[in-house]
Amino acid sequence: MNNWFHSWRAAVRIARRDAWRYKGRSFLVLSMIALPILGVSAADLTLRSSELSTEERLARSIGAADARISDSGYGGAPIHQHPVQEDSMPVGDFENKPWPSGTTDLTKAFPPNSTVLEDSQGFGKLRTEHGLLQTDIRELQAAHPMARGIMTLQDGRFPEKADEVAATTHFLESSGLRIGSTLTARGLDREYRIVGSYELPDSLKTDQVNALPGAFLEPLGKALEAEGLADAKESTTYLLKLPRSAAGADGFTWNMVKEANAKGVMVMSRAVVLNPPADSDVPLFQMEGWGNYGDSTAAKAAALAAAGTVVGLAMLEICLLAGPAFAVGARRSRRQLGLVGANGGDRRHIRAIVLAGGLVIGIAAAVVGTVLGLILTFLLQPVLEDYMGQRFGAFDVRPLELLGIGLLAVLTGLLAAVVPAVTASRQTVLASLTGRRGVRRSSRVLPVLGLVAVVLGAAIALYGSVFSDQFIIVAGGSAIAELGVVAITPALVGLFGRTGRWLPLSPRLALRDAVRNRGRTAPAVAAVLAAVAGTVAVATYQASSDAQQRAAYEARLPYGAxxxxxxxxxxxxxxxxxxxxxxxxxxxxxxxxxxxxxxxxxxxxxxxxxxxxxxxxxxPKANECPMWASSLDGSDPAEKFTKAERRKLAEDWRCKEAxxxxxxxxxxxxxxxxxxxxxxxxxxxxxxxxxxxxxxxxxxxxxxxxxxxxxxxxxxxxxxxxxxxxxxxxxxxxxxxxxxxxxxxxxxxxxxxxxxxxxxxxxxxxxxxxxxxxxxxxxxxxxxxxxxxxxxxxxxxxxxxxxEEGFVSQNSIVLLALTVFAGLITIGAAGIATGLAQADAEADLKTLAAVGAPPRVRRTLSGFQCGVVAVMGVLLGSAAGVLPAIGLRLTERRQQTAWYQEALDQGGGGSIGLPHVPIVVPWETLAALLVAVPLGAALLAALVTRSRGAMARRAAT
Incomplete structure (x- = not known):
């Protein structure tokens, strides 16, 4: 145990010094791992901060009140309500009776001696600098302590007189008005002065004005009624504050809520929302068709499976991207590793040193990525809030979650260093000290295993898309197939090399160099493969979804009308x-x-x-669909038919041509x-x-x-x-x-x-x-x-x-952004991976300079070396990326077909038609990747390569 600790301690110290000595390479690897960690940690912080706590949600809904009283709309009939959500149902059986409707007197549900604050909402057309703007009108004494939290004052003050209003900042921006301006409404002669601006934390883009109760909606409603128009007021609720002696420590209890429900009144109670009753104590949950499906174990398991799939595929791609850097780093440090072997170190110590490099870089990437994620989230939070149209809650930092994300970076660094560690440990001491790599025959087992993995992964993905509803099976199969392609990459590189006989000198030299040094070429190709596969998978799915939406689009007018x-x-x-x-x-x-x-x-x-x-x-009765015909007893006509009869009627023109x-x-x-x-x-x-x-x-x-x-x-x-x-x-x-x-x-x-x-x-x-x-x-x-x-x-x-502008793709902007972003990542991955391979092949470039090759040959060879790797990576990545997208589309097709068949059994679906779920391969995107990525990577490598390299002395033997 003591020897193991000391050997790893020495390995970590060597790795730390090596990382500090080669800062450029270390920064490159750190960036590869830290960038995804930055994104994941920023996403975690954003998600947690945007999730409001129960107290924050209550503050935006009922302010500092104990409860909000509202009309259920069932005409005073007793109701059962949800303890947390605004859902309710009337009590009783109304199968053969009219459904209750109407208003009820809310004041009968007020507890004695409670403080009441009226909150009315409506709408009206208000005159602005540009014309008229349909605006929400809210009558609430916003300055009252009970309303604290519902509206956030930005400037000025809330209204204190009947001829004053406050307005949301979005309304002021849209209307061209400002604090101090005069505001009028269409049909109303009264004028109001804007005395303040505020925002609604849950709806930043709402056009709304606030007035005192009875100051705006009532006179506006009378004016509209005189013109024969609809009333301006839509709803009125009441905020309640119970006396402390009556509320005690429990506030507006669940029993008090049920008493109000018996009078046809709904109540949102702070005490009930903070401490919901057991499901057995909620009468609504005992009614048929109600349940807490969102919190079911199956839903949580599905969410965890989806999250695990995304994290797993992300780790796979990061490992493939960072792997070439560790491989090149190990080869650049082979003399140092050879000295370790010459001084008594065995393969275990060599592996420990290379793995320790992954550990050191992983820890540094975890710290840097997490810190940058915190800073980035804090700086971008106002921008995200404006984009989403609502304010976040408190800046919520979950240390355990961030620690888990950091451990993911450490694990990723270790996994990325596994293959380079094994490769470095297999070199002889003499080869390490002299820098000679020797000649090794390609493994015959690895391509076979890779081919088996490709077939097995494709079969699993096909099974998941045809026979299962779990996309995790499709994702798992696609990942296995992608790993299989990575495994057969060295063999495929050799096949690519046979095309060199028809190429000019520089590309032929680049291709032969890639084939001769498969150990550095294969990881670089795998890195580009991983990036391109993600791009193609996203592009294929989005293009297919876009084609489905285009087919389902129903124009309201001819184009241009x-x-x-x-x-x-x-x-x-x-x-x-x-x-x-x-x-x-x-x-x-x-x-x-x-x-x-x-x-x-x-x-x-x-x-x-x-x-x-x-x-x-x-x-006409003869033209009515029998399944849609009205029945005197209120029953569903479709229930009178068997499933076979419903399916037959679904093909009847009367049921298809509504x-x-x-x-x-x-x-x-x-x-x-x-x-x-x-x-x-x-x-x-x-x-x-x-x-x-x-x-x-x-x-x-x-x-x-x-x-x-x-x-x-x-x-x-x-x-x-x-x-x-x-x-x-x-x-x-x-x-x-x-x-x-x-x-x-x-x-x-x-x-x-x-x-x-x-x-x-x-x-x-x-x-x-x-x-x-x-x-x-x-x-x-x-x-x-x-x-x-x-x-x-x-x-x-x-x-x-x-x-009518015709079909406007909802995914076009998203697809363009994803394609450009993924393309940039792909070009970056290609440039980084091939740049590392170029650093590994620097000796060959110096040899060209020594034999008198023209300066442009050095640039040309570097460019073609980068381009060759990019071409191979794009071709293989395109093939690997199409599989998961096709699997997902097949899964969706089967699900929608099942829903269609179920609709036919229930008597519907005839007018809808068989679902159209196409699979579209984005050939334009694939062509752009095949041209832009290799060309961009080659030009970048040629531009950054010095045409004249320094002559190096021959290493002592």
């Missing part, structure tokens, strides 16, 4: 909105559209407001044949049908056997909802129109049909302006869009503007 719709105000603002678009967009064709209105003037869609109704299209109803209650708009031109529908028969007063239908399910479409006018929405809740049809008058059906497959762009204006007028239907569709000769520019937004804001209308 513009639509503008106004659902409120009875269409009074529509003419101004149409003219604003016509003025600021390069319009070719404009098609004005109206909608059918039921009730008094100024009604919004869907029957909102007193005296307002709605309309719906009548689907009519679109995206823009109005019925999906119908009132327009002429100009709309067909904007939508790109070239059907002369449809144009003639509209001219003749016939409805043009996009779906055959709307047309009955007589070729007509029925439109039902529902004058009383409340009675209609009551009838539907009882399983009855909504009462209303039905008007029938002759119809023309467009050809199957015609893109509807969310419309169910087009009603000609003449037919609507003849039938006595009331129509109001709804908006317009525009075709353009080119997409509006950014400047045009900004001017249009400003014009629309001046109208004060709630405008829905859409410019």
């Amino acid at each position: 513009v639509s503008v719709l106004v659902r409120e105000g009875g269409g009074r603002d529509v003419p101004a909105v149409r003219d604003a678009v016509q003025k600021n967009v390069p319009v070719e064709v404009r098609a004005d559209v109206d909608r059918i209105a039921v009730g008094r003037a100024g009604c919004e869609m869907y029957g909102q407001g007193e005296g307002c109704g709605r309309h719906e299209v009548v689907i 009519p679109e109803m995206a823009y109005t209650e019925s999906g119908l708009v009132v327009a002429d044949a100009t709309l067909l031109k904007v939508l790109g529908i070239k059907d002369p028969a449809a144009e003639r049908a509209l001219a003749a007063g016939r409805i043009v239908s996009f779906s055959r399910s709307l047309i009955d056997a007589e070729g007509k479409v029925g439109i039902k006018l529902i004058t009383d929405s409340a009675k209609a909802e009551q009838a539907m809740a009882q399983g009855k049809e909504a009462p209303g008058q039905v008007t029938s129109f002759d119809a023309y059906q467009l050809a199957r497959g015609t893109e509807s762009y969310g419309l169910a049909g087009i009603v000609p204006p003449a037919a609507a007028k003849a039938a006595g239907l009331t129509t109001v302006p709804f908006g317009a569709y525009f075709s353009t000769d080119r997409l509006p520019s950014t400047e045009q869009r900004q001017r249009l937004d400003d014009e629309l804001a001046k109208t004060g209308a709630g405008v829905e503007l859409h410019v």
Whole structure:
């Protein structure tokens, strides 16, 4: 034991002195290991800091109050609620009864002598420097001690008078206003002065103003009601502070919460959230379908497995990247290692010295990476908070986790030094002292083992993607296959060498040098292989996912077309909105559209407001999907069919061709044949049908056997909802129109049909302006869009503007960033690995200078040496990187197919169709890697190589 300790102590001292002596090489290896540790530690610190503690979450939700009282929305019916989350269910069986709804009196749940703070929220259009901005309005006495933590004051103060408001910093930035400015709202004559700015810690990008209770929403609501618009107030809750004598040490207890639940009131209690009751004491958890699935053992095991897979693959790549550096370091120190052997040291001591080098570098990398991670996270935290739109909690440092990450660096350094240690220990003392490497036959066992690993790993990955739901199996198989490719790399390098006979002098010399010195070439190729494999795996998966999203994309309009719709105000603002678009967009064709209105003037869609109704299209009974038909008893019609019958019905056209109803209650708009031109529908028969007063239908399910479409006018929405809740049809008058059906497959762009204006007028239907569709000769520019937004804001209308830009990949920016970042890492890995190999081959370069080779030959040979390694690494890495991406896509395809089959069994899925999960190989990315990486690495090596090297004396023998 004592001898072992002293031998390792000496090995560590030698390794430390060697690392300090060769600072450049040591810094290189340290950087390779420290950079990933920096990233992991920074990610850990960011994740932990962004996770709010229970106390921090409560402070942002209920401030310093004991509880928040809110309406459950079930009309005072008793409820069961979740103790922590805002989930609740009414008590009782409502299978054959109307679902309870409505408001309740919250004051009946206030404990006696409690301090109450009202918190109301709504919205309104506030006037800014640029026009109007839809803004959240919150009435809360924010300066009250009970509200401390909900809002964070940035500048000025919170309002103290009825004509004062505070605003979020994001609102001030968006509106162009500042503290001291005057603020007004559309429809309201009162003015408010901005006296302060604040931020919402959980929502930094929210446009909100704060006023005293009753100072803003009530007068705004009266003004909007006078104009026939909806009320501005959305909800009111109350913050409660119990008397200390009543609260005692328990606060608002779970029993008090259940008493409030019996009155139809929800309570978020500080005491309950901090100390939740047992699941057996929560009535909601006893109801069917409820459970804590997120905290299950299976979920935790899956998360740990995913984390373990990522860490394992990261360690593998780091080892492959750092391995060449240790191999070159061991060869550069072979004379020193030979002296150790000449003085009685055996192979065990040689291995200990090289491994100690990995230990020393690993410890240094752990310290440097962790410290830099702490500094980087602290400096970038404000930037990350602004990017994520919420403030983090306290700067949370977990020493044990950082220690574990540091130990990962130490372990990585040791693993990276294992192969160089074994190789160095096998050299004879004479070869080490003279610098002669001798001639060794290539191992015949290693390529065989590597080939077996490739086949076995591919089989495991294939099994995981076809027969298992665990991606860890795919990842494990891919890692085994990648290790197998690494193992056969020396043999593959020899195969590459046979192509040298067709190459010019410099690349032929570089290739033969690489083959002759496979011991240094193979690790360098493996390092590039590891970096390229990760790049290709990410690029392949992202390209496949992008292709899937492209296939699933549903355009709302033809490419370049513009639509503008106004659902409120009875269409009074529509003419101004149409003219604003016509003025600021390069319009070719404009098609004005109206909608059918039921009730008094100024009604919004869907029957909102007193005296307002709605309309719906009548689907003939013969055209209804049997699994979607309404039942009087409220039961699910699909339950009446067997699985086989459901699957058969899923192929029925009635269940596959559901009519679109995206823009109005019925999906119908009132327009002429100009709309067909904007939508790109070239059907002369449809144009003639509209001219003749016939409805043009996009779906055959709307047309009955007589070729007509029925439109039902529902004058009383409340009675209609009551009838539907009882399983009855909504009462209303039905008007029938002759119809023309467009050809199957015609893109509807969310419309169910087009009603000609003449037919609507003849039938006595009331129509109001709804908006317009525009075709353009080119997409509006950014400047045009900004001017249009400003014009629309001046109208004060709630405008829905859409410019169809076609499919915009959600992953394109991510894919580009990953490709560029991974490409830079790949080029860096190639340059570092081949630079180390070049340092190892410096003797050959000096020999070229000694025999009179021109100066450019030295640069050319260095460049080609780097390029050869990069080419081999890119080719092998591309093949290795495609495997895990294909395995993951196959796993996703099987899962989505299983979900589709399950949906068919339940009566759905017919209108969705078989999931499309393609596998796309990004050939452009592979070509770019194959060209850019070797070329970049070769040029970099050529530029940093001196054309004239110093002559070296021959080593004494």
